[in-house]
Amino acid sequence: MKVGILNTMVIILCMATAVLKAHTDANDANNLLIADANNVLNKLDTGFIKDGKLDLDAVIEYVEDMYRSKSSISQMTLIVTKPRQTREVAMKVWTKGKEKALIVIESPAREKGTATLKVEKNLWNYLPRIKRTIRIPPSMMLASWMGSDFTNDDLVREASYTQDYAYKLTGWSNDPNGWLVSFNAKPDVVGLWKRWELVVSANGRIPLVARYYDRKNRLSRTMRWSNVRQFNGRQLPAKMEMVPEDKEGHKTELVYDEIDFDVNVPESTFSLSRLERKR
Amino acid sequence: MPATTLQIAWRNLGRNTKRTALAILAITVGQFALLATDGLMRGYADNIRRAITGPMIGDVQVHAAGWRQERAIDLVIEDTKNVITQIQADLSVMNAAARIYAPVLFAPEKDAFVAMVVGLQSEIESHEWGLLSGMTEPLQKGKVLIGHRLARKTGAKVGQEIAVVGQTADGSLANDLYVIQDIIKCPVDIVNQSGVVMSLDDAQQLLCMPNAAHEIVVRTNQSGQAKQLCERLRKIKGLTEAEILTWQQLVPELVVVLDMSDWVGYFVVVIVCIAALAGIANTLVMSTFERMHEFGMLLALGSRPRRIVGMIVYEAILTGLLGVAAGTLLGYLFVWVTSGTGIDMASWGGSEGEVADMAYRGLNLPLHIYPRLEISDTLIGLVAIMATSLIGSVWPAWIAGRLEPMEAMRA
Numbered sequence: 273m274k275v276g277i278l279n280t281m282v283i284i285l286c287m288a289t290a291v292l293k294a295h296t297d298a299n300d301a302n303n304l305l306i307a308d309a310n311n312v313l314n315k316l317d318t319g320f321i322k323d324g325k326l327d328l329d330a331v332i333e334y335v336e337d338m339y340r341s342k343s344s345i346s347q348m349t350l351i352v353t354k355p356r357q358t359r360e361v362a363m364k365v366w367t368k369g370k371e372k373a374l375i376v377i378e379s380p381a382r383e384k385g386t387a388t389l390k391v392e393k394n395l396w397n398y399l400p401r402i403k404r405t406i407r408i409p410p411s412m413m414l415a416s417w418m419g420s421d422f423t424n425d426d427l428v429r430e431a432s433y434t435q436d437y438a439y440k441l442t443g444w445s446n447d448p449n450g451w452l453v454s455f456n457a458k459p460d461v462v463g464l465w466k467r468w469e470l471v472v473s474a475n476g477r478i479p480l481v482a483r484y485y486d487r488k489n490r491l492s493r494t495m496r497w498s499n500v501r502q503f504n505g506r507q508l509p510a511k512m513e514m515v516p517e518d519k520e521g522h523k524t525e526l527v528y529d530e531i532d533f534d535v536n537v538p539e540s541t542f543s544l545s546r547l548e549r550k551r
Numbered sequence: 552m553p554a555t556t557l558q559i560a561w562r563n564l565g566r567n568t569k570r571t572a573l574a575i576l577a578i579t580v581g582q583f584a585l586l587a588t589d590g591l592m593r594g595y596a597d598n599i600r601r602a603i604t605g606p607m608i609g610d611v612q613v614h615a616a617g618w619r620q621e622r623a624i625d626l627v628i629e630d631t632k633n634v635i636t637q638i639q640a641d642l643s644v645m646n647a648a649a650r651i652y653a654p655v656l657f658a659p660e661k662d663a664f665v666a667m668v669v670g671l672q673s674e675i676e677s678h679e680w681g682l683l684s685g686m687t688e689p690l691q692k693g694k695v696l697i698g699h700r701l702a703r704k705t706g707a708k709v710g711q712e713i714a715v716v717g718q719t720a721d722g723s724l725a726n727d728l729y730v731i732q733d734i735i736k737c738p739v740d741i742v743n744q745s746g747v748v749m750s751l752d753d754a755q756q757l758l759c760m761p762n763a764a765h766e767i768v769v770r771t772n773q774s775g776q777a778k779q780l781c782e783r784l785r786k787i788k789g790l791t792e793a794e795i796l797t798w799q800q801l802v803p804e805l806v807v808v809l810d811m812s813d814w815v816g817y818f819v820v821v822i823v824c825i826a827a828l829a830g831i832a833n834t835l836v837m838s839t840f841e842r843m844h845e846f847g848m849l850l851a852l853g854s855r856p857r858r859i860v861g862m863i864v865y866e867a868i869l870t871g872l873l874g875v876a877a878g879t880l881l882g883y884l885f886v887w888v889t890s891g892t893g894i895d896m897a898s899w900g901g902s903e904g905e906v907a908d909m910a911y912r913g914l915n916l917p918l919h920i921y922p923r924l925e926i927s928d929t930l931i932g933l934v935a936i937m938a939t940s941l942i943g944s945v946w947p948a949w950i951a952g953r954l955e956p957m958e959a960m961r962a
Contacts, residue, residue, distance in 0.1 A: 352722060356625055359722040383724050397716065399726045404714045406656060406663040415654075419718045 320476035326451055328441050331476040332434055336370075338479070338508060341533040343368045348528050352420045355521035361418065372542040377418075388417075389547045395424055398547045405548055421493065421514045421524040436461040437468070445471045448480045465492070478509060491517050503531040556858055560865030563838070570834055571870065577830030578874020578936055579881065581823035585932045586882025588819045590922030591894070592812040598920060603805055605680030606738040608798045609648075609768035610777045613638075613784065616794050618765055624653055625720040627763035630789050635767060637787045643773045643780055648675040649764035650682075651754040655717035655725070657747050659707040666701060667745045668715060670754020670764075680770070682739060683748070690750050694732035698746035702734040709733060715747060719759035727757050820931060824939045832943035835867055839947040846951055847959025860948040864941065871940030875933050882929075886922045893921040 385400035395408040437455035445452040497509035651670030656663040673690035777797035
């Protein structure tokens, strides 16, 4: 049903852009085309536009739960690039709500079966080679997760951005084009980021860039979303790319291969016994 | 004339024994303070130098270029065995030891703790001033040594099986189980705080870095020649691109501390000289004023002012010499008594034996100091105080030299 609506929207969009194209000067045709296409898209997709204004709360809530929904099962590939090496890890991820997630590595063979369980603010790692489960200490929350540029804290705190930060719509961004939303850490929150900013598409449905600033207000890392495609009826960026500013030649890409939303994920999936189950 | 003058000057010192004794005491205390401070500062500097060139840093260190800045696990010195053999071929090299460092999680039970794997060659590091100095039992395969502070924090016990989880040089997950062989107290604080010490072979296997290491620590038997050794090591095949540094280049701030300890010695010399100057000048001026009548008589009887000036200068020199001799004797006695047992500076701060050292950048700087003196320390004191004595005699000598016999006799 949703796919059908989207197809219709795309056809109308094409027609509208074709009409517009006929009226534009040949020299700035491309620029106008993009700007007007955004306008048309906004008019068509009014989900987050109320009375001509962006419904910021709805946008943030949507972006936060974008890959998750009430529950999900996804297949993804983590590509970690460092100056002297690149590594690919295939993973399967189960989520339920904001607080529960299980990530199991499927390849490379050497790490197959290694699993990370997140329940609320706790993280456990299961290591099949030594058949041990260890709990990640709070002091390691800012350390790298699986050798990537994501931190353990990114896994645990992802759900609490709206609780830990005060956000507001700052204006329109030109790099890239989209709405600029600023998040400032609440005074009583102890965390890595003093502030961060998010650029979302004109219709508020697609995050484009997030820039994270440290306690000294220096740009620390940049996350970019790209390759928007259909996942189980939702238009989502398939690729997230994290680039740390202080590590030259480092980046981490997370590519969603498949996502099934609102599927039945039993509560027992997120138990320590399931974590240690032989896969 | 000088011999008679010297004899008279010597007798004059005994005319007011209390005042002379006080002046000599002031100089004695000064010279003693100078030697005691020099002894302590030399002992302290020795501690720092030994801590640097001993367990942690050695005289020269070799790393892959950029490792010290990045601490990246995959920035390694390749073909370590061959490189070490070539380093040891240098006649000035006492030993060369490879080390591996990697941040890991250390889990005695379910809860994990932040720790650091230190892979090393225990047969070399158990020698004097090695990282495992004094260790008698060799580190066994599959076993680890745990820093005592880490063991206390995590509740780890000898014989317990622990999990070590980290990242390998190729970026994949490193994880293995080890048995705790012993809990160690090491001269390097960072090892006590977070060290999981294992054999180089075990660390290479855990972190997928065969025949590679992050660091080679070189100890030389010609410590003043570290720079020249660096130049020679740079010519070794496999080290042409490596970063090879002397301990002075690795911890320049500690070199400043060492230089500072020399300056403290000079500062004490200045203080002592000021005290001696005041004491000698005071004694001689008082003595001069007291003997105005006598000087007038001597001048009236035909003594030349130069002889009276000479007498006063001799008195100053004799006072200085006696004070320096007594102070030197006491200073050497103090250093001799304390050099055997050492002085526990921590207990002076009221730590009651709980604190034995202080840590700086992972180095333990022992607070138990063994004072030591060099001949130059005594000579500096001798020259400085004799010069001070002469300067101190200028004023009274100047007064005595300008005396009119009649006026002096009326005084």
